[in-house]
Amino acid sequence: MDFREIIASHPDVQGSTADRLIACIHECLHCAQACRVCADACAAEPMAYDLRQCIRLDQDCADICLATWSLGARRTGRNAELLHRLIELCAEACRLCAEECERHAGMHEHCRLCAEACRSCEAACRAALPEVH
Amino acid sequence: MDFREIIASHPDVQGSTADRLIACIHECLHCAQACRVCADACAAEPMAYDLRQCIRLDQDCADICLATWSLGARRTGRNAELLHRLIELCAEACRLCAEECERHAGMHEHCRLCAEACRSCEAACRAALPEVH
Amino acid sequence: MDFREIIASHPDVQGSTADRLIACIHECLHCAQACRVCADACAAEPMAYDLRQCIRLDQDCADICLATWSLGARRTGRNAELLHRLIELCAEACRLCAEECERHAGMHEHCRLCAEACRSCEAACRAALPEVH
Amino acid sequence: MDFREIIASHPDVQGSTADRLIACIHECLHCAQACRVCADACAAEPMAYDLRQCIRLDQDCADICLATWSLGARRTGRNAELLHRLIELCAEACRLCAEECERHAGMHEHCRLCAEACRSCEAACRAALPEVH
Numbered sequence: 001m002d003f004r005e006i007i008a009s010h011p012d013v014q015g016s017t018a019d020r021l022i023a024c025i026h027e028c029l030h031c032a033q034a035c036r037v038c039a040d041a042c043a044a045e046p047m048a049y050d051l052r053q054c055i056r057l058d059q060d061c062a063d064i065c066l067a068t069w070s071l072g073a074r075r076t077g078r079n080a081e082l083l084h085r086l087i088e089l090c091a092e093a094c095r096l097c098a099e100e101c102e103r104h105a106g107m108h109e110h111c112r113l114c115a116e117a118c119r120s121c122e123a124a125c126r127a128a129l130p131e132v133h
Numbered sequence: 134m135d136f137r138e139i140i141a142s143h144p145d146v147q148g149s150t151a152d153r154l155i156a157c158i159h160e161c162l163h164c165a166q167a168c169r170v171c172a173d174a175c176a177a178e179p180m181a182y183d184l185r186q187c188i189r190l191d192q193d194c195a196d197i198c199l200a201t202w203s204l205g206a207r208r209t210g211r212n213a214e215l216l217h218r219l220i221e222l223c224a225e226a227c228r229l230c231a232e233e234c235e236r237h238a239g240m241h242e243h244c245r246l247c248a249e250a251c252r253s254c255e256a257a258c259r260a261a262l263p264e265v266h
Numbered sequence: 267m268d269f270r271e272i273i274a275s276h277p278d279v280q281g282s283t284a285d286r287l288i289a290c291i292h293e294c295l296h297c298a299q300a301c302r303v304c305a306d307a308c309a310a311e312p313m314a315y316d317l318r319q320c321i322r323l324d325q326d327c328a329d330i331c332l333a334t335w336s337l338g339a340r341r342t343g344r345n346a347e348l349l350h351r352l353i354e355l356c357a358e359a360c361r362l363c364a365e366e367c368e369r370h371a372g373m374h375e376h377c378r379l380c381a382e383a384c385r386s387c388e389a390a391c392r393a394a395l396p397e398v399h
Numbered sequence: 400m401d402f403r404e405i406i407a408s409h410p411d412v413q414g415s416t417a418d419r420l421i422a423c424i425h426e427c428l429h430c431a432q433a434c435r436v437c438a439d440a441c442a443a444e445p446m447a448y449d450l451r452q453c454i455r456l457d458q459d460c461a462d463i464c465l466a467t468w469s470l471g472a473r474r475t476g477r478n479a480e481l482l483h484r485l486i487e488l489c490a491e492a493c494r495l496c497a498e499e500c501e502r503h504a505g506m507h508e509h510c511r512l513c514a515e516a517c518r519s520c521e522a523a524c525r526a527a528l529p530e531v532h
Binding site: 318323326329330336343348352355 | 451452454455456458459462463465466469470473475476477478481482484485488491492495
């Protein structure tokens with residue numbers, strides 16, 4: 001999945017592809033997918049009721065990652081201040097979800113993989129912030 | 134559209150429906166619809182190219198409103214701090230979109246109606262904040 | 267929530283608001299909300315694991331309702347054949363979800379209300395079909 | 400982005416990862432991203448008004464790709480008949496969007512790349528159908 005090539009073809013981009021922002025939205029999609037699968041897998045565990053806080057944070061994180069992806073992919077016009085705050089919020093959503101998933105990473109492989117995706121997305125969000133102004 | 138009745142039937146709600154939060158997510162859906170229609174209508178105006186900043190803010194606002202609706206409707210588990218920050222961000226997204234739409238409210242009725250929906254959603258977001266903790 | 271007024275202001279609508287399609291997308295949003303709350307409430311029931319098929323159909327139905335809302339609200343350009351098929355699919359998603367929720371409507375009020383919303387959306391989808399061509 | 404590993408960890412999957420379905424939802428995300436960027440880039444072209452049918456089909460295709468991704472990633476419970484029909488619809492959405500984008504692929508690189516992503520997603524959808532039953 002190469003997002004850079006098509007974003008580079010946007011008429012306003014003119015070489016300023018903002019590669020750390022592109023890496024960030026790529027991680028957001030990956031993380032949203034991991035969180036959705038983890039929530040779905042938790043609901044299929046016999047102990048589903050005990051995993052409800054994990055399901056909640058997974059779904060909240062997926063929603064915020066998808067919103068961040070949506071805004072971060074746009075290059076028409078400007079909305080940098082809002083995007084900056086959303087990316088900060090996304091890093092926080094990822095941190096919270098990672099912490100919850102890490103608690104049962106030893107028992108559920110989907111939680112371990114989801115926590116990994118969240119940590120990676122959190123880092124990509126923080127790395128993109130200086131580029132969004 | 135009565136969201137209150139079904140939220141009241143959630144097993145963890147127990148009478149604490151948080152009515153200002155329900156009003157807020159109701160406004161978020163209304164605002165998302167208005168922003169989506171306004172963006173779509175702007176693209177059909179012969180001066181579409183000159184409305185591109187409006188299209189951008191409409192779409193960003195719609196995405197954040199939908200994320201706020203998604204998180205604000207959940208009552209399983211807890212994620213209050215994140216939700217609080219998202220509602221603040223949503224109020225800001227609505228304010229920015231309203232300001233842009235107000236600039237051409239005299240020329241485009243869809244911009245006038247969208248600005249109205251954004252202002253109403255901004256107010257509902259701010260009113261819900263004390264209830265989310 | 268009055269969708270008709272802003273859709274009527276779209277430059278290409280010119281009086282052809284397609285009111286049954288507007289009623290349909292309004293029901294789609296209502297149904298998406300009901301399905302999301304029902305899925306969330308099911309995950310908070312101590313018997314969550316036994317409600318997993320209900321959670322699955324709720325979430326699938328919500329996703330298709332939201333897609334139908336998105337496409338059905340657009341009036342720029344044309345995509346009538348695709349929209350027609352999506353509305354048919356949405357009616358089917360609502361029927362399947364309603365049937366599942368009706369099975370536990372006596373035990374869970376959120377399932378009873380969700381089934382009601384699904385049946386109402388199914389009917390609105392079928393009523394809109396002749397208008398989409 | 401490796402979706403296979405986390406889907407394989409779902410408790411109900413038990414080795415039946417359905418790899419062509421996984422390839423399909425991977426393409427759906429890629430295509431949704433390409434369609435969103437193409438719509439956004441079209442709105443920034445000075446001839447935006449003349450590209451409105453392209454913007455419309457891009458956005459409709461992105462919405463259906465995202466819904467297909469959402470449903471196709473779930474492995475809890477069953478909803479195979481609905482998913483089958485949605486994947487067929489997604490292939491059709493991709494075909495329609497590709498045909499439109501191909502018309503201005505010579506003039507706009509984002510349309511050329513978007514058409515390519517749509518054709519690839521259309522093929523992945525058709526390849527996944529025999530696996531969804």
